[in-house]
Amino acid sequence: MRKRASTKRTNDPEGMRNRVLDVAARSFQQLGVGRTSMHDIQRKAKVSTGALYRHFPTKKDLTLAVIGERVSAEVADTWIRAIEDAPTAGAGILAVFQSTIDHLEEAGKVSGCPLGNLALELASADEDYRHALTDEYQSWRKALAQRLAREIADGGASYAGSDPEAFATVVVALFSGAMSIAKAEQRPAALRDCLLYLERKIREP
Amino acid sequence: MRKRASTKRTNDPEGMRNRVLDVAARSFQQLGVGRTSMHDIQRKAKVSTGALYRHFPTKKDLTLAVIGERVSAEVADTWIRAIEDAPTAGAGILAVFQSTIDHLEEAGKVSGCPLGNLALELASADEDYRHALTDEYQSWRKALAQRLAREIADGGASYAGSDPEAFATVVVALFSGAMSIAKAEQRPAALRDCLLYLERKIREP
Amino acid sequence: MRKRASTKRTNDPEGMRNRVLDVAARSFQQLGVGRTSMHDIQRKAKVSTGALYRHFPTKKDLTLAVIGERVSAEVADTWIRAIEDAPTAGAGILAVFQSTIDHLEEAGKVSGCPLGNLALELASADEDYRHALTDEYQSWRKALAQRLAREIADGGASYAGSDPEAFATVVVALFSGAMSIAKAEQRPAALRDCLLYLERKIREP
Amino acid sequence: MRKRASTKRTNDPEGMRNRVLDVAARSFQQLGVGRTSMHDIQRKAKVSTGALYRHFPTKKDLTLAVIGERVSAEVADTWIRAIEDAPTAGAGILAVFQSTIDHLEEAGKVSGCPLGNLALELASADEDYRHALTDEYQSWRKALAQRLAREIADGGASYAGSDPEAFATVVVALFSGAMSIAKAEQRPAALRDCLLYLERKIREP
DNA sequence: ACAGGCGGGACTTCCCGTTTAT
């Protein structure tokens, strides 16, 4: 009862895995996990069912891999490195808001914060998702808080008060929330309002 | 204790409609729209298929009704009335954060902001949803901004700067974002951090 | 985790079932059962997985339905009616051979005898298939044998000897075997040889 | 009883090849090519994957080898030699039918004609298969036709008419077709009917 | 008005033929 069709095949597990993760990350970001079917991923990544399920036995496995390998990297690239490379924590924060606004305007549409999207969609679904997502939030806030703490110790960053952790949370919440509103409205106005507010607080505390 | 002069018919269209909306709103909030099935709603609201579809011909109709009638009311109850009834806008904002934290601790679990949940899930799915949701965000910010504007005109609310609209957005973003984090972490710590920050800014500007 | 997409739908169980059977019968005949996938059938019949499996829970169910409703009808149309309508059994037999050859030449390819194809492929796979297939062979031979018996009783059809059953089997075997060879060779030469032989036997016994 | 002067290596390439062909031929005959997996063959022939693929890089190669070396030999043994060794072509034909019936009754099951089975399964799949299979049919008919031609030239075999080629085809078709029916019915009745018919035609033309 | 039928499609399991690391 089997069909045999012989076309040449090449084994490239690493490339295959990456292709799937890329496609999945992109679709999860734009449509959400629920609206992305495994079949869509197969088609867009040009991967067969067998190959897909060899690397990611369930959709959950794939989703967790996207969170741990792609969303995580995106948070690191967008926020953590930016914060660390900036002259001051405050300058880094403002820079990220500004560059996010620029990107959104270029793109012409707002698909939201990769981490925030998944957090809202998956947090109530499953403990494993929740843990993976809190880990990402933790890294994000920790990177911010550590930089702030250093500056506070050096007598700077007075806008953050004496509690760098709390202020890090405020920044993360502000960004996540503004992104939610921006996504609903499909325009970055909310982000711009928050940037304005932060500029005032950071530059003239 | 007396029997009401009621008709023979056991039907109660209005009551049924409300029952369905209640069940749906609750489930949408806790599981999301996608994970809530019409069958579940039927069962929990004790309504038959035909009766349900008489009132809400499609799931989309039901969802829009939940947004326009239930989520809207929740935003009004939780934020708009609280802001208007409080002695000052600032006090109102702090009170809402505080009471939200109290509620979450009582409930022992965090299902997130009703509006934020739906916004993230539905915004990218359909224009009709998006419009209904932005309307809610607008009302929320507008109520805040108007109160702030009044106080600024009276020489108060200096923490809000000169732009009440922008500060309103900041508050909404802060609340939404903190709720996202709180939902992911299943604890209201992020809200508490934000409350702390706001207290400092509002009380000693 | 569900996607909802609303496109209009129409319920037509009967039409759907027939569309599937048509497509399946055609593909089973041309490619064989084993080389026809349920997915192929879905695509060609423009039927969704759910709809397909509602009508035919397994591939076996579909295959048995094709045998009992389509192959059966084809045998009836091609052989049984032709035999009954012909002036004599012999004339009928020759006519079927001739018209088969004509059809094959027109088509330019030989996909074999619908019943024979399935018989060879499925007989060793499963008892249920076997029974369904033998039933068809029986009807075919029975129709031939009865016609022959009538003519023998009337003093005709001397070429068939005194045993109409055995001669019916010979005709069926001759046709099936010639079709096998014709399919392998992709030309109707074998059928023509058999027709020649039968003509000689029937016309000048 | 003496030990053979053999090499250290336990390998026996020729023997392995034969073992594989035997196992494959047997399984192809009983289950068909499609229902026979390379893994089954490996296991039954006690050969490792690599060893198998050294001799037969693809399943197609193996299948063609089975056709060209095993099926071919079976046709030669069963029909061609029998025809040549018999006192007359007619006697040979009858003998083959008879011995086939005897074998089937002994075996208690009917797996069909090795050539016919493969022909039906593979003819429509691939040109290479088709050619290999038509070659076998050709040899079979040719052997029959040549013997008949000799006898006709000697004034015998009047039952075959003047066209030995056509009658050879009739015999082959009759055998193949009867085998199909016998396989479907799992009893050699159809073959017996055909034998009866042929006896009458050949003995008392 | 209602229960059950219908069509839609997502997800997963299974196994097969082939390739590759060892």
Added chain:
DNA sequence: ATAAACGGGAAGTCCCGCCTGT
């Protein structure tokens, strides 16, 4: 030469939103 990994794809289960005969 061997066993394990790999990519391909068929078959099936499940449930959902919607429609319809009674």
